[in-house]
Amino acid sequence: MATIHQFVTGATPGNAIYNEAKIMQQALRGWGLRSDIFAERIHPSLQKTVAHYEQYRPQPEDVLLFHYSLGSALSDYLLTLPQKLLLRYHNVTPSRYLVGAHPWLHAGAAKGRRDLPLFANRTVLALADSAFNEKDLATAQFTKTAVLSLIQPNDLFHTESDHDLRNKLANGQTNLLFVGRMSPNKRQEDLLKTLYFYRQIDPTARLLLVGSEDGAGSYGRFLRTLAQELGLETAVQFSGHVSDAALAAYYQAASVYVCLSEHEGFCQPLVESMRFGLPIVAYASTAVPGTLGNAGILIQEKNYPVLAELIHLLVTDSALREKVIVGQTERAKAFQQDRLLAQFEELVTAVLNE
Structure with a gap:
């Protein structure tokens, strides 16, 4: 069975990125693929449905789908893996717009912007959820991109x-x-x-x-x-x-x-x-x-x-x-x-x- 595992920085109820990952997971499983969701930060209510990324056991044939929104230990980890990678780009807010926000958010945004080009040669396809976001990917030297609007729950x-x-x-x-x-x-x-x-x-x-x-x-x-x-x-x-x-x-x-x-x-x-x-x-x-x-x-x-x-x-x-x-x-x-x-x-x- 083909496998597409998803990775998100944070899994919290109601979060738009996590909601989309859940919708994609259900669709992937419906198409006969195996799909689990791994995250760096997990809300206690989701402990039974989302695993910490350190619990992931890489298999050579796996395809990884990374929902990119912040720089973090998770993004560093995924850069080290050889598996085929799909990048779902949700944009990273430039840190200059986050002055006054919590320091962890400001630092994560700065790292996310800085590290995005590192994924260009690592990614087989980058999916931006808007044409505006696709421009970021082009600037970061991604060569194969597509626009897929954010998939929202009903x-x-x-x-x-x-x-x-x-x-x-x-x-x-x-x-x-x-x-x-x-x-x-x-x-x-x-x-x-x-x-x-x-x-x-x-x-x-x-x-x-x-x-x-x-x-x-x-x-x-x-x-x-x-x-x-x-x-x-x-x-x-x-x-x-x-x-x-x-x-x-x-x-x-x-x-x-x-x-x-x-x-x-x-x-x-x-x-x-x-x-x-x-x-x-x-x-x-x-x-x-x-x-x-x-x-x-x-x-x-x-x-x-x-x-x-x-x-x-x-x-x-x-x-x-x-x-x-x-x-x-x-x-x-x-x-x-x-x-x-x-x-x-x-x-x-x-x-x-x-």
């Missing part, structure tokens, strides 16, 4: 949302939503500034910041201090990591999804927003335009008073809102799981047949 869209939370949020107030780990590259502080001006138009509006604070370091404290300085203590909700039921409630109760991130390798919440029928306003940085395509509303500069007016227009103009949602719904079809898994199977088959 569970969130079939989960019954947290009824109590949804009702609490859907109380008539305007809810600006952002989903993503708390990190300097995500520029949550720019969302606070936008809310400050938006509340000059709609004094009851609030900002929902949904995402883990692991690795946030001093940035999390900075955001809370800024909220106080702007008089927004009661208008900003820091949720931390949430369950799928709670996340579905946030999407369903939100008025607009706002993304002002400076660096994204794909930006999964944009696809989630499109699938939930939530209109998007996003800053046109890095992979964001590629993920949105011609959908949503892209802005080229962060003029906060003007942005506040734009968001208000999207909230109050029903015709504009419906037009945006229709375009987003059509764009979301490009990220259907079945379509992406068929592309993945074609790519894997070609590698196995080489």
Whole structure:
């Protein structure tokens, strides 16, 4: 039986990279291949389904699929192995965007960027999850690459949302939503500034910041201090990591999804927003335009008073809102799981047949 083992830096519930690895594992096994997942850091709840990479026992015929997102001891280890290697490139945030984050995250990002070229001659095929990410691979001298969009689970869209939370949020107030780990590259502080001006138009509006604070370091404290300085203590909700039921409630109760991130390798919440029928306003940085395509509303500069007016227009103009949602719904079809898994199977088959 052919074997494609997967390696991820961190395996935690809800993590986009780990979620994709699970989907790929199920698909690979369905195609008659053996596939286990190994990781460097494993959440206690996953100890029975994910093994530490040091437990991997190399076999000459193995194919290894490495989900590359940070430099680490795991990446050093995989460089030493002779097995055929597939690199799944999820992007590594440049460390300059992570000033203020936890030191381990900053150091891992710097190492990940520095070490990426070392994998160029080691890799039989590198799969970028966006065209933006494929440019990184070209810069690092990878010769055989392809774009395969991030494969996302469908569970969130079939989960019954947290009824109590949804009702609490859907109380008539305007809810600006952002989903993503708390990190300097995500520029949550720019969302606070936008809310400050938006509340000059709609004094009851609030900002929902949904995402883990692991690795946030001093940035999390900075955001809370800024909220106080702007008089927004009661208008900003820091949720931390949430369950799928709670996340579905946030999407369903939100008025607009706002993304002002400076660096994204794909930006999964944009696809989630499109699938939930939530209109998007996003800053046109890095992979964001590629993920949105011609959908949503892209802005080229962060003029906060003007942005506040734009968001208000999207909230109050029903015709504009419906037009945006229709375009987003059509764009979301490009990220259907079945379509992406068929592309993945074609790519894997070609590698196995080489």
